[in-house]
Amino acid sequence: MLKTLSRLGCISMLVGTGLMASASAGWADDIKIGEINSYSALPAFTEPYRKGWQLAVEEINAGGGINGDNLVVISKDDGGKPAAAVTAANELVSRDGVVLLTGGFFSNVGLAIADFASHKKVLYLAGEPLTDAITWSEGNKYTFRLRPSNYMQAAMLAEQAAKLPAKRWATVAPNYEYGQSAVKVFKELLTKARPDVEFVAEQWPPLGKIDGGAVAQALAAADPEAILNVEFGADLVQFVREGTTRGLFEGREVVSFLTGEPEYLEPLKAEAPEGWIVTGYPWYAIETPEHDAFMKAYEAKYGEHPYLGSVVGYVEFKLIAEILKKAKSTEADDLVAAAEGLTLDTPFGEITMREIDHQATLGAFVGKTAVEDGKGVMVDFTYKDGADYLPSDEEVKTLRPQD
Structure with a gap:
């Protein structure tokens, strides 16, 4: 067990960091988790994400904590x-004494934390960063990832894209690690499935600074039959509005990462595109006991429906709790051993943390966008099990450095 905090010390930590933690009677020993995310940079996703992990921590501690110890979260904003x-x-590990790190949103940020974790030999569970590098080319013993990666989501989308008659494709993506990785793997997978396709144009607007009109005009000039979109957040809103105004999407298929997530689809309201093939989270139409229980608990606590970030934060900390319970230790190597091969029931069904590359098998919903009652929704969707969209162990060995 970790050193017991005094009541005064625990109160000081709570006030000084603004973190969420259990305040159960007796102030039992605390296991401190360091959580880092881009709260000020992308609140549309990270605020629901924070609510999700806060709900999970509350449930974990109410259920007896970690082998009797409270789970305490020290949260920081990386901007x-x-x-x-x-x-x-560094502050969380060296000063605050956390036993592991979690969180991360942007892929370049996740890679930086993963590199730190490798050098400092501390477990890092990346929740959101999607770049394939985090578990493959730059993977390391101490880094794990929860969400389906770019490869997994690209494989799901390329499977659908290959069925389209379109041969001439264009792409648009934010010019940083996530966008570059997503476009690269989608092109590889679609070309493998359909050797007759060609990519005739690429647009790389800077993250958060898209000129939607100029991008739409440049894509239209290339006259593609289909478009791959990787824009999200405010950039997606700009792209959709300007593209719609200029008729970019008329008569063209669009395949789009993340657009079905309510964080990004809801702000579009009636302007949401129709017929795009997307990954997302149709919370309003998932009919399973596991998801129903999660949604009811979330709505009861916050008075609003969950977002995909809510699910990520919730599952992230449920997974952390199971790792700690299984390890019965807070030593990094024991936590790594406990995480490898671990299974967990989630609102989307059972997942496994693969030993070979530290990638969870959490899947994603794939469907089409539509407008109903003046708002964007996902229709004709199916859940794709992440385990079905990952390369074999032999392939992974060629992609990932051996620990």
Whole structure:
């Protein structure tokens, strides 16, 4: 067990960091988790994410904590900057004594935390960063990832894209690690499935600074039959509005990462595109006991429906709790051993943390966008099990350095 905090010390930590934690009677020993995310840079996703992990921590501690100890979270905002994330990680490990790190949104930030975790030999569970590098080319013993990666989501989307008659494709994506990785793997997978396709144009607007009109005009000039979109957040809104105004999407298929997530679809309201093939989260139409229980608990606590970030935060901390319970230790190597091969029931069904590459088998919903009652929704969707969209162990060995 970790050193017991005094009541005064625990109160001081709570006030000084603004973190969420259990305040159960007796102030039992606390297991401190360091959480880092881009709260100020992308609140549309990270605020629901925070609510999700807060709900999970509340449930974990109400259920007896970690083998009798409370789970306490020290949370920091990295502002979407890799250097700030590394500074926060160093403070959490060296000063605050956390036993592991979690969180991350932007892929470049996640890679920076993963590199820190490798050098400092501390477990890092990345919740959101999607770049394939985090578990493959730059993977390391101490880093794990929860969400389906770019490869997994690209494989799901390319499977649908290959069925389209379109041969001439264009792409648009934010010009940083996530966008570059997503476009690269989608092109590889679609070309493998359909050798007759060609990519005739690429647009790489800077993250958060898209000129939607100029991008739409440049894509239209290439006259593609289909478009791959990787834009999200405010950039997606700009792209959709300007593309619609200029008729970019008329008569063209669009395949789009993340657009079905309510964080990004709801702000479009009646302007949401129709017929795009997307990954997302149709919370309003998932009929399973596991999801129903989660949704009811979330709505009861916050008075609003869950977002995909809510699910990520919730499952992230449920997974952390199971790792700690299984390890019965807070030593990094024991936590790594406990995480490898671990299974967990989630609102989307059972997942496994693969030993070979530290990638969870959490899946994603794939469907089409539509407008109903003046708002964007996902229709004709199916859940794709992440385990079905990952390369074999033999292939992974060629992609990932051996620990």
